[in-house]
Amino acid sequence: MLHKIWLAFIVSAFVATCVQVAITGDFGSFENVMTAVTDMAKTSVNIALGLIGLLAFWLGIFKVAEGSGLITKFSRVLSPFLRKIMPDIPRDHPALGSITMNMSANVLGLDNAATPFGIKAMQDMQSLSSVKDTLTNSQILFLVLNTSSVTLFPIAVFLYRAEQGAAQPTDVFIPILLATSASTLAGLLITCAVQKINLFNKTVLLYLVGIFSFLAAVILYFANLAADQLASQSSFIANFALFLFIVVVLVMGWRKGQNTYEQFVEGAKQGFEVAISIIPYLLAMLVAIAMLRASGLMDLVTQSVAYVLALVGMDTRFVEAIPNALMKPLSGSGARALMIETMQHHGADSFVGRLASVMQGSTETTFYVLAVYLGAVGIKHSRYAVGCCLAADFAGIFAAITVSYWFFA
Numbered sequence: 001m002l003h004k005i006w007l008a009f010i011v012s013a014f015v016a017t018c019v020q021v022a023i024t025g026d027f028g029s030f031e032n033v034m035t036a037v038t039d040m041a042k043t044s045v046n047i048a049l050g051l052i053g054l055l056a057f058w059l060g061i062f063k064v065a066e067g068s069g070l071i072t073k074f075s076r077v078l079s080p081f082l083r084k085i086m087p088d089i090p091r092d093h094p095a096l097g098s099i100t101m102n103m104s105a106n107v108l109g110l111d112n113a114a115t116p117f118g119i120k121a122m123q124d125m126q127s128l129s130s131v132k133d134t135l136t137n138s139q140i141l142f143l144v145l146n147t148s149s150v151t152l153f154p155i156a157v158f159l160y161r162a163e164q165g166a167a168q169p170t171d172v173f174i175p176i177l178l179a180t181s182a183s184t185l186a187g188l189l190i191t192c193a194v195q196k197i198n199l200f201n202k203t204v205l206l207y208l209v210g211i212f213s214f215l216a217a218v219i220l221y222f223a224n225l226a227a228d229q230l231a232s233q234s235s236f237i238a239n240f241a242l243f244l245f246i247v248v249v250l251v252m253g254w255r256k257g258q259n260t261y262e263q264f265v266e267g268a269k270q271g272f273e274v275a276i277s278i279i280p281y282l283l284a285m286l287v288a289i290a291m292l293r294a295s296g297l298m299d300l301v302t303q304s305v306a307y308v309l310a311l312v313g314m315d316t317r318f319v320e321a322i323p324n325a326l327m328k329p330l331s332g333s334g335a336r337a338l339m340i341e342t343m344q345h346h347g348a349d350s351f352v353g354r355l356a357s358v359m360q361g362s363t364e365t366t367f368y369v370l371a372v373y374l375g376a377v378g379i380k381h382s383r384y385a386v387g388c389c390l391a392a393d394f395a396g397i398f399a400a401i402t403v404s405y406w407f408f409a
Contacts, residue, residue, distance in 0.1 A: 012290035056271030063267025095124035176361035184397025285337035
């Protein structure tokens with residue numbers, strides 16, 4: 001899928017440039033595109049190199065978190081809830097353990113740990129299925145929760161905002177939390193409705209009441225703040241939570257008798273490798289997007305959409321971030337590249353730059369998750385999984401736009 005998107009970007013940019021030359025007679029249009037390619041190629045490398053220190057630090061912390069048992073503690077909290085919404089999994093089946101480990105890793109932002117746990121969970125659930133090439137109800141709900149999962153610490157978004165010079169890189173923390181929560185709740189409610197799961201069960205209700213109460217408390221707190229205080233308060237809470245998370249992880253590791261320093265160093269080495277490994281992916285997508293921008297095609301599309309919305313009296317500032325919303329379900333690297341390019345073009349602290357950041361943290365990469373997990377267990381028939389996942393994505397994107405207007409407009 002991604003290679004088709006990449007090729008379509010480049011071919012579309014070429015065609016748009018040819019049309020521009022034919023209409024305007026400006027033969028310098030091709031030079032403008034190739035200059036954009038050269039500039040973005042340099043930018044891609046600079047971005048990746050600038051992330052080395054930050055990625056190394058956070059992956060070092062997450063390595064300590066894995067060994068400290070923090071994920072296991074999250075598992076104990078989630079397990080009763082999962083048993084009720086996935087009734088076709090026996091009480092003591094290993095699938096429940098791998099599912100809770102995956103969900104816990106997602107909540108903590110441990111993507112490297114979440115994927116292996118997710119594959120293991122799909123394999124465990126597959127062992128219960130009588131039709132091996134078709135998704136079960138539990139597998140579908142698990143995929144929906146993965147593609148829309150709440151992440152308490154969207155570190156990657158913070159890192160890229162810092163790299164792009166945001167004054168307060170973490171000021172999008174609360175908006176992301178609200179948007180990703182909306183995505184997860186929508187996905188859960190829609191999928192449970194399709195599967196006719198009783199959400200009025202006492203255990204399920206307690207969990208849902210807890211989630212809604214937390215979100216309501218967050219909304220009520222920020223509703224009482226002046227507009228100029230929203231971003232600063234969001235940034236303060238994010239930084240406090242991150243600092244507290246670091247301290248808790250290190251103290252838990254120390255109390256377990258682990259060598260947290262050695263664990264941190266091991267994780268930091270992985271951070272260095274990750275930063276270098278993303279250069280080719282950033283280069284490929286950022287160059288293709290730079291071609292689209294320089295050819296004038298991206299501006300033409302967004303201006304056309306903005307014109308239609310303006311005719312019906314709608315605010316059009318969010319339109320510049322629509323490409324991010326469309327790319328997010330298709331490609332994580334593509335959406336990341338669009339977010340970076342949007343911040344570079346409009347500014348990290350612009351409304352569009354912040355909205356793109358919130359969109360990036362609101363949902364997961366749906367088709368990537370589906371491809372990896374379905375491929376891991378040889379599934380050919382996904383039933384209604386794609387529809388439920390995309391419905392959750394839509395809810396997350398809509399919420400991202402709404403809360404961004406609330407916080408940053």
